[in-house]
Amino acid sequence: MHRLFVDGGWDRRPGEVVVGGEEGAHAVQVKRLRAGEVVEVLDGCGCVGHGQVVEVSRGGRDSRVRVRVGRVEVVERFGPVVHVCSAVPKGDRAGQLIDQLSQVGAATWSALTTDHGIAEGGGHKLERLTRIAREGSKQCGRAWGLTIGGAMTVAEALVAPAGVRVLVGEAGGGPAGGVVLGAGDEVRILIGPEGGWSARERELMGGVEMVRAGPHVMRIETAAVACVVALLNAGRV
Amino acid sequence: MHRLFVDGGWDRRPGEVVVGGEEGAHAVQVKRLRAGEVVEVLDGCGCVGHGQVVEVSRGGRDSRVRVRVGRVEVVERFGPVVHVCSAVPKGDRAGQLIDQLSQVGAATWSALTTDHGIAEGGGHKLERLTRIAREGSKQCGRAWGLTIGGAMTVAEALVAPAGVRVLVGEAGGGPAGGVVLGAGDEVRILIGPEGGWSARERELMGGVEMVRAGPHVMRIETAAVACVVALLNAGRV
Incomplete structure (x- = not known):
């Protein structure tokens, strides 16, 4: 399962999320994500978006991944x-x-x-x-x-x-x-x-x-x- | 504090302990222990001998350290x-x-x-x-x-x-x-x-x-x- 981190989060609703920056470049150039792959989108603050890659645009450091998030899961912190x-x-x-x-x-x-x-x-x-x-x-x-x-x-x-x-x-x-x-x-x-x-x-x-x-x-x-x-x-x- | 491991232990009483083998060679050649140094001798089974190096004999792989153990401490295991x-x-x-x-x-x-x-x-x-x-x-x-x-x-x-x-x-x-x-x-x-x-x-x-x-x-x-x-x-x- 590939996971993408969205800097600054997103609106936590199902829909499209575009991952760019260092994370987008890494996903495209190193992880070689392709359209159709099932992914998770994380904001690092308890929200996990379950979705699928819709489009990958290759552009070196400006590479981007467009993800369609179908289901949003909010996870509570464990313990202290x-x-x-x-x-x-x-x-x-x-x-x-x-x-x-x-x-x-x-x-x-x-x-x-x-x-x-x-x-x-x-x-x-x-x-x-x-x-x-x-x-x-x-x-x-x-x-x-x-x-x-x-x-x-x-x-x-x-x-x-x-x-x-x-x-x-x-x-x-x-x-x-x-x-x-x-x-x-x-x-x-x-x-x-x-x-x-x-x-x-x-x-x-x-x-x-x-x-x-x-x-x-x-x-x-x-x-x-x-x-x-x-x-x-x-x-x- | 330098610690020496005694393979097979010793009689757990104050007195002289000779450390040879790989451990003796390591102490002499790598750690460069010298007579007079304060050391601990461990048997790995709860016994710690507090002592001092009496003599170091250099002989490559046959190097040995002679330790005079003054006080023997038996340590109980903690917890499970x-x-x-x-x-x-x-x-x-x-x-x-x-x-x-x-x-x-x-x-x-x-x-x-x-x-x-x-x-x-x-x-x-x-x-x-x-x-x-x-x-x-x-x-x-x-x-x-x-x-x-x-x-x-x-x-x-x-x-x-x-x-x-x-x-x-x-x-x-x-x-x-x-x-x-x-x-x-x-x-x-x-x-x-x-x-x-x-x-x-x-x-x-x-x-x-x-x-x-x-x-x-x-x-x-x-x-x-x-x-x-x-x-x-x-x-x-």
Whole structure:
């Protein structure tokens, strides 16, 4: 099943949807979609349009796919909404992190600038991670996409918008989890670098709830995935 | 902190431990351990020896490290014992699977031969995965190692030893988990290939409990990690 992502969404009603831009070019040039193929159109915000390709216009970067959507499905979010703010792993592991977070069902990811962190999430890198998040979401059929946000410092990340509970991931020392959430809860989980939190950061975190990622020390991407799974499960309690 | 793995363990009493073989050679030639360094000696079965290197003898493959263990710590397992039987992902992803399973705390991993699976876990590959499991366990300080077992077919994997509950991972359709375990429980979780279970395999599985890995379709390694985290958490209920 091929899935197409519509930037900015559409009117969520049956009818025609035109997919252009990078996504249209990818569908035409790389995926080689043809008229007649059954596809799903996603807006990343819970809406899935089931349809069929009506027309493909080849034009290099301006390639477009015209889809006739027959049925529109609105999918509710599962369990709590989990926002991940993590240190950025080095090299390929950053892509693996985003790919796995999109599979397990995190809502957003933002780079966390930490005292002991190594890699930085620059503009170029963020673009690549956004592409990986989109591809990952399409591949696993997520109606709700994984959104990549802007980088934050620890001080910034500790101040969440109203209604969002802030939690800090803690390496080792016990089984994962330890937090009980309601299904409608919204949380932001901070995951530190492999060098751990600095004394300054620990001071900033005074009083904030800690979530253990598992019994052992983990690398950033494993800790992030483990915390999201534990928190999504905590929502079932 | 450098950690040394002692094949076959030792007598678990303070005193001298000699680490040879591949592990000794690695410690001397790659890690360049020196006399006086503080190290931990692991047997992979819950015993951690805290000690200091007394002598290093360089001899290529016959290099050895002599450690004086001052204090012996016996670590209990956390929560349920989770055995993973999974289809083998292609290429580097098999290594990533083992590495992440050792971080999250799976007890064992065995290759599952499935009708829709692609890669096979041949002898050479298993040796490499055993090395990755050992390195992963050392890196995250696991007192209990991740053991790599022999390959099994689905029919074989469904027949577990007495006292071991068999569960099957199911892709998509809801939040992870759905199983409640006691802390002392021992389970074997079967994770299928990305092509899913065949009709024949589904028939074999009739009546076996299903565990959802999460709301979305996942790749093998992500599903395995998500299931282990969900099951270790289920043990806290």
